[in-house]
Amino acid sequence: MPGFIDCHVHGGYGVDFETGTIEGYEKFAKLVAQEGITKYCQGSVTNSQENNKKYMEAFKTFMSNQKPESAICMGAHLEGPFISPARKGAHELELLRKPNVPDMKELIELSDDNIRVVTYANDLQDGTFTKFLLEKNIIPSMGHTDCTYDEALRDYELGAKHCTHLFNAMSGVDHRAPGLATLVLNKSDFLAEVISDGIHLPKPILELIYKTKTAKQICIITDAMNAKGLPDGEYRLGNLPVIKTGMRVALKESGLLAGAGATFDHNVRTFHETIGMSLVELA
Numbered sequence: 158m159p160g161f162i163d164c165h166v167h168g169g170y171g172v173d174f175e176t177g178t179i180e181g182y183e184k185f186a187k188l189v190a191q192e193g194i195t196k197y198c199q200g201s202v203t204n205s206q207e208n209n210k211k212y213m214e215a216f217k218t219f220m221s222n223q224k225p226e227s228a229i230c231m232g233a234h235l236e237g238p239f240i241s242p243a244r245k246g247a248h249e250l251e252l253l254r255k256p257n258v259p260d261m262k263e264l265i266e267l268s269d270d271n272i273r274v275v276t277y278a279n280d281l282q283d284g285t286f287t288k289f290l291l292e293k294n295i296i297p298s299m300g301h302t303d304c305t306y307d308e309a310l311r312d313y314e315l316g317a318k319h320c321t322h323l324f325n326a327m328s329g330v331d332h333r334a335p336g337l338a339t340l341v342l343n344k345s346d347f348l349a350e351v352i353s354d355g356i357h358l359p360k361p362i363l364e365l366i367y368k369t370k371t372a373k374q375i376c377i378i379t380d381a382m383n384a385k386g387l388p389d390g391e392y393r394l395g396n397l398p399v400i401k402t403g404m405r406v407a408l409k410e411s412g413l414l415a416g417a418g419a420t421f422d423h424n425v426r427t428f429h430e431t432i433g434m435s436l437v438e439l440a
């Protein structure tokens with residue numbers, strides 16, 4: 158197998174990127190290699206602009222001095238705050254903001270151009286934000302959105318062809334009200350992030366995704382949070398208390414899934430066992 162690439166992860170091994178230190182980022186980069194990961198994007202969760210600015214400044218320093226014996230961080234994946242209140246998942250409602258260029262510009266500058274992917278609710282902007290990301294060579298990733306098919310199609314036609322954890326935090330395939338999921342399945346050049354931990358997507362849905370997208374247009378992700386690789390128990394996702402049980406991580410209060418606790422090799426194995434494809438194709 159070639160090295161795995163996780164373009165959507167929020168932490169692990171006790172490290173929370175959002176509140177982490179440079180030492181924490183280095184610890185993660187070193188330990189995550191045991192999952193077979195050689196490259197990854199460091200995620201963020203919804204936070205205030207002030208906290209995101211602090212995060213990006215620490216991140217910039219880390220990026221300029223990565224350790225050769227560790228997995229390589231390719232840049233940041235900003236997931237939030239530019240997402241929809243209607244599909245916020247475990248993100249904090251009060252901190253959500255509409256996708257907007259001035260906030261984004263500020264974060265790009267503070268990160269020293271190290272933002273690679275941005276998850277955003279495409280229905281809460283008019284295409285301007287999508288175009289801005291593309292101009293900046295950042296991958297626009299539609300997700301955490303309640304958009305209709307046509308709204309998603311507009312941004313797809315502008316060049317947005319990446320989808321954040323397909324089926325999670327968006328409408329499903331409704332034959333009377335098609336949305337983002339239907340567009341992603343319909344378009345052969347749309348790359349779908351898939352959390353194949355056996356928890357976020359049931360087997361028939363993984364099969365459906367594989368049949369329509371084929372292996373080439375699927376990227377397995379972990380979406381893991383800081384408790385990945387740690388024993389079961391209570392942890393925090395941002396300000397929210399969560400419970401980790403096996404590979405499952407859920408909000409303590411509501412029981413809603415809150416990020417994930419599975420390692421990348423587990424997700425690869427689960428995908429393989431579910432689909433029964435050849436190892437060559439899987440690779």
Ligand SMILES: [Zn+2]
Nearest residue numbers: 165200236380
């Ligand atoms: Zn995430």
